[in-house]
Amino acid sequence: MKGLLLRLSALDPDAATAVRVIAHYEALLAGGAVDPPALVRSTAGLAECPAGLESADGRTVRFGPDGITLPGGPARVSGSADLGAAGRVWLERPGGPGPLDELVLEWMALAARMADGAPVRTTAPHVADPALVELVLSVREAVADRARALRLLGLAPELPLRVVALAGGGGADAGVQAVALIGRGTGWGTVRLAALGQLGVALIQRRGGGASPAGELRAVVGERAREQSGTGGPASGVRVGVGGAVDPLDAEASWGQARLALRFAVAGDPVEAVVDHDALGPVALLGAIPAGALSAQPDLRALHGLAGRDGGPLVLAALAAFCRTGSLRQAATELHLHHSSVAARLAHVEDALGWRLRDPQDRFRAQLALYAMRLADPL
Structure with missing residues (x-):
């Protein structure tokens, strides 16, 4: 990790900071749940600004970046994350949020839920900001903007990225379909999900070469179809296209492949409903015909x-x-x-x-x- 940070620092200081944020919380959670005061104190030191946590019973914990307890409620909240029934967490940065505050708050919220005793799946798919996902997939945007969007999504710049396009059936919301489908799988790696227009989108990074998730997707499509057999449920209309593994800054290429593969997909049989662009071979050239x-x-x-x-x-x-x-x-x-x-x-x-x-x-x-x-x- 230290060697990676040194290389990233030379290339992109923000990327190095993002890795430090993730490494910080992974180390903090390595021993299991962390108590709220320790979490808030640690976050304030990491973010170099006051941080706070409000529990479900209304109790507030605030610390400054120097580790000293702060009395009362927040003076100015620059960014926050809702914990649902468990409360909320926030940062109090003067002058507005920093470039990686979203990432800090995401991990702080995850740790806070663990501290509250709520069940948390640290490998669960994550519903992402559609604007950030759209930015990653846009070839018209500057490389620096796409790189920053990747960092804010918590995606690693050095790992291959695959894009998956999903069309829901029966008028069902495609984004919800994507969450429901990929949420059933295991070993997906890092996943970010969003709905763009009529399609659900999944950004998937897997270590070990970025193997295609088409097999797992067929398994979960088949599972849902069996559960909903005879009910007219939306699983009967789900179609999925899997793009190839690309450099994260070339995500638009995988997105185009995923949408093309989706055109070959037919709802029903899981083998036909999930199409992997890599498996099409020269057949994919048919997509160029009007x-x-x-x-x-x-x-x-x-x-x-x-x-x-x-x-x-x-x-x-x-x-x-x-x-x-x-x-x-x-x-x-x-x-x-x-x-x-x-x-x-x-x-x-x-x-x-x-x-x-x-x-x-x-x-x-x-x-x-x-x-x-x-x-x-x-x-």
Whole structure:
């Protein structure tokens, strides 16, 4: 840690300070919950300004940066964090909040909740300020501004970053969907969540190479779908696109990949609902074709006609499963159907479109038409 701080100090003093803030509280919490006076005194010394804590019963603890107790309530609050029923914490910095006060207050609040005895998951996903997330994802903003936003979000500048885009189903709020989905996973690493427009966004950093979270996402999508089976719950409409691992300052590239992958995703089967851009390979190049040109393609028009008939969506689901697995029995297993039912649906496709799906060329043609159908539809 000391070596990292020295290198960061030479490159960016604010980045070094952010690491010191995190290291300070991790060391403070290493032995478990810390009592409120010790927490406030420690924070005041770290922030170099008065700090305070008000507990649920109205009792107030305040310390100055010199470690001396301050009487009464705060004279001027420059920034605060609500602890809900447990009270609140704050800083009293003259002249307005400092550049890393949000990070200090976030960690102070976490420690205060532990001191209050409230259950805290230190590895839980964190709902972030959408403005900061949008700043990280914007290529139009200056590098210095994006770097500062990353620091304020508590993201490490030296670790690869992946962006995940999520579309909620059934009119559900995408940001809430993102929290619900990723909150069920384990071992995500550092996560920051926000809602941008109609999409939920997750910024994910994982040590050890930044492995894709697509597998874990499919598991939690499947879990929710099983829980809500037959209830019409929103899990049936969830779609997820996973971007590639990039340098944090190039997050916009991963964001673009995540949105493209989302266009390939189809709600329902977790395998189809979560698409990893890295796994698409050259298929991702289809995303460069204008939606109008895709819609005009004869195979795509034929698929749309098939989808509009009675039972059409079920027929297309069977076609997608067969194209993906190349096996009638594996497709039946994925769809929880008898293989004869899947065979009947595939025969319907062959009769309607003139394809022979056992022929690799026709099966490849069908898969491309399915991809085109997804890409031609709006998000």
